[in-house]
Amino acid sequence: MSGSIIGRYTRRDFLTHASTIGVAGVLGVSHRDAAAEPPPEVSKIRIVRSPSICLAPSYLAEELLRLEGFSEIEYIAEVSASGSKLLADGQADASMVPVQETIPDIDAGRPVVLLGGVHSGCYELFGNGRVSAIRDLKGKTVAISSMGAADHVFIASILAYVGMNPGKDINWVTTGSIPETMRFFVEGKADAFLAFPPQPQEMRAKKIGRLIVDTAVDRPWSQYFCCMVAANRTFVQRYPVATKRAIRAILKAADICAQDPERAAKYLVDKGYERRYGVALEVLKGLPYDRWRQTDPEDTVRFHALRLDEVGLVKSDPNKLIAQGTDWRFLNELKRELKA
């Protein structure tokens, strides 16, 4: 639990919210008679829509969000800003986001809060014939969507882990978007790029490139979440019931992805998130969507914060980032209320 979030409530606000959404458990009074869970304080919620289908639970959650009492669900496309920045700027309310792009935003004091982990393993680092290991990237050209975007931050974190300096050792080329990074690589304009689903599946199908890091299986990356649920801080503070209901919808959707990937893949195709059923199914079957109950999200924040600190992408120490940019209360309640 993040003390700073609580600290911004008045005592009365906090106790009122605690009594309505069950956060009373935190106060040690969880076994009084249950009150009916109130409807969300707002009827509209805005979710980020990214080109990557590894964020499938965010999309599958649409119908579940309606059942949670939201009558208007708007998907905001990532065009010129990352999902984390859309949340921080108040253009979106809650969503799944890559954790690596959110940590620098928290460090910069932007009002975005991490609320729980969802899954690990959606990134794969591909290289060409000149690259067979991470250290081979020294002096090479790496395509990224933009400086500070999730792909840049994640590759920088990988480089830091093996003792390389992303500021000096790499020739970064920015392409403007995640799909464009793959095109740059395929056309030979870059030696490596970080692929987001469905790109890794496309690379394998076309037998292009060499897989350097598979974050689904390669330690230490496979041990930590890559995608987490986050929200705008003001939204969380003003609308705790809506926040909990939104997280529940996304985590239920994650369970559906894990338990019934065929149904989830069909949904993604029917709704136009991915046109190829086989690719959607491969993505959903390959990622551990049931991990949100087992893995401690705080470990993920601490791990990446240390890596990003090593390469100068964040200035705050992990404890400060955790205090000012995380809130696990809702997740901890849902872990007890929703089993699978």
Next chain:
Amino acid sequence: MWHAGTNHESSERTGPLRNLPPQTREGNPAGSRLTAKLLSLSRRHALVLSGLALAGWVTPGLAHKPKGEARLPKISPAPEFTLTDQDGKAVSLKDRRGEVVAVTFIYASCVDTCPLLTAKLVGIQRKLEPKAASKVFFTGITVDPERDTPEVLKRYGQAHGADSAHWAFLTGTAEQIDDVTKRYGIYRKKQPNGDVDHTFLTSIIDRSGTLRVQYLGWRFDSNEFLGDLRLLLREPRSG
């Protein structure tokens, strides 16, 4: 373990810190303060502590007590419903106060997950001890009321070997089913081929009518589910 019987004889040789090497005590200011406090105990204090220890009240004794059972959260009052069972009789959730109730959602012509979920719940019921089984009630509410008449549901229950004394397969009007599915958070959509796409969610309700935990899907651990049922049966009924 603090053996109180020796405290009053020689405070130098007794107390919880007596076996620690000196450097440990010196290197730990909190420990040093505690040691000093213990050494300053008077004979009268020591006798009082001896008495408390004999009565089993001293803290170290509590450390050896088994940990209390984890309790399930009280989520909210369970959504009420009155529907029609496989025998054509009305069944209301509120009539089941005093029993632990498991509520799930199925439909009889479902060929993939529903039979697996129903079979799992029937298996769980059979694993309950007879006394416990008599206090647990299972309900399978149809998400396909147009096709699932009481007769159809009766055949479905019989096919799965569900004990009809403690199982009800429920149906109702389209509006009733629409209402109960929404209130339990069940997504439901009829497909062109007649299948009903729906959320597989099983809710456990305690003897006072409070929703305590929900299980998503059908691959959950039967023993964990059984454990939750037994836990709720042991709880005193409130409200």
